[in-house]
Amino acid sequence: MATIIIPFPFRKHTDNQREVSVTGDTLAKNLENLLALHSGLQVIHDQPGLLSIFINGKSINATTTEWKEVAVAQSDEITLIIPIAGG
Amino acid sequence: MSLFQDVDQITLPDTLWEDVVNHCKRKLAGDFLPGESEVKRAYGILAGTCKERILTVELVLPVKKNARNQEPLKTYMDTMMTEHAVASTTPLSQRGWITDPEELMGCYEQCDKQNMQIFGTYHMHIVPWKGDAIRDTPTVLDTVLGKDSNLFSFIISMIDIEKPSMKAFYEGVLEKEIPLVISHQNNASK
Numbered sequence: 001m002a003t004i005i006i007p008f009p010f011r012k013h014t015d016n017q018r019e020v021s022v023t024g025d026t027l028a029k030n031l032e033n034l035l036a037l038h039s040g041l042q043v044i045h046d047q048p049g050l051l052s053i054f055i056n057g058k059s060i061n062a063t064t065t066e067w068k069e070v071a072v073a074q075s076d077e078i079t080l081i082i083p084i085a086g087g
Numbered sequence: 088m089s090l091f092q093d094v095d096q097i098t099l100p101d102t103l104w105e106d107v108v109n110h111c112k113r114k115l116a117g118d119f120l121p122g123e124s125e126v127k128r129a130y131g132i133l134a135g136t137c138k139e140r141i142l143t144v145e146l147v148l149p150v151k152k153n154a155r156n157q158e159p160l161k162t163y164m165d166t167m168m169t170e171h172a173v174a175s176t177t178p179l180s181q182r183g184w185i186t187d188p189e190e191l192m193g194c195y196e197q198c199d200k201q202n203m204q205i206f207g208t209y210h211m212h213i214v215p216w217k218g219d220a221i222r223d224t225p226t227v228l229d230t231v232l233g234k235d236s237n238l239f240s241f242i243i244s245m246i247d248i249e250k251p252s253m254k255a256f257y258e259g260v261l262e263k264e265i266p267l268v269i270s271h272q273n274n275a276s277k
Binding site for chain 1: 090130132154159160162163164167172182183184185186187188189191192195198199204205208210225226228229232233235236237238240
């Protein structure tokens with residue numbers, strides 16, 4: 001199972017869990033399974049253009065649809081980041 | 088505590104408050120660090136621990152990079168500024184701040200390692216407005232950008248650089264101000 005690190009502001013949707021273990025061969029499948037476990041995280045999906053994805057610290061270009069097919073290994077750590085903005 | 092809306096108080100040690108103020112003053116003076124966005128704006132993260140509905144700030148993380156003009160974040164910020172920011176003679180490209188995702192990930196990792204929670208972000212207001220001489224409250228834009236964040240917006244008034252002040256607002260909402268206490272180390276008092 002891969003591990004998805006939940007960004008701080010969204011841990012309210014995971015009972016304050018820092019990380020969630022999910023299955024799936026691709027990034028899309030992993031995120032789909034994450035949302036199945038914690039539907040509140042749909043808010044991350046609902047912010048197109050803002051989501052950044054890192055696998056083992058390496059940035060994945062999430063601005064194209066190709067990221068969905070990126071392969072994920074069981075030992076991988078996926079980090080989701082939504083940038084914080086201010087005036 | 089996973090939701091900060093029920094917090095009763097935020098405590099900020101005076102030494103960390105000095106760090107925040109010094110960050111603001113340094114940016115205003117145009118004294119930039121290597122790799123830091125050369126804008127006279129200060130933006131940072133406050134983190135710490137929560138016990139019995141009191142948040143205690145234990146870490147100040149000044150944010151170096153403003154990703155404001157990096158796509159796709161630029162398009163998002165341009166839209167937000169156009170729709171919600173007050174009119175200004177400052178060019179759109181120089182207004183607003185959005186964290187660089189990689190830098191933010193580093194902040195998150197640092198907080199996780201130190202077993203701390205991120206409480207929110209701080210930024211300063213430096214220009215008085217007609218009818219608002221202090222500017223220590225969130226703007227409409229601050230509220231829009233803070234929506235559903237579960238974070239506090241810490242607004243610093245730097246109108247008088249020698250008399251800075253700061254207030255905390257849950258999700259940047261004016262009506263959700265939480266008492267902020269600047270404490271002396273080992274001797275908590277306002």
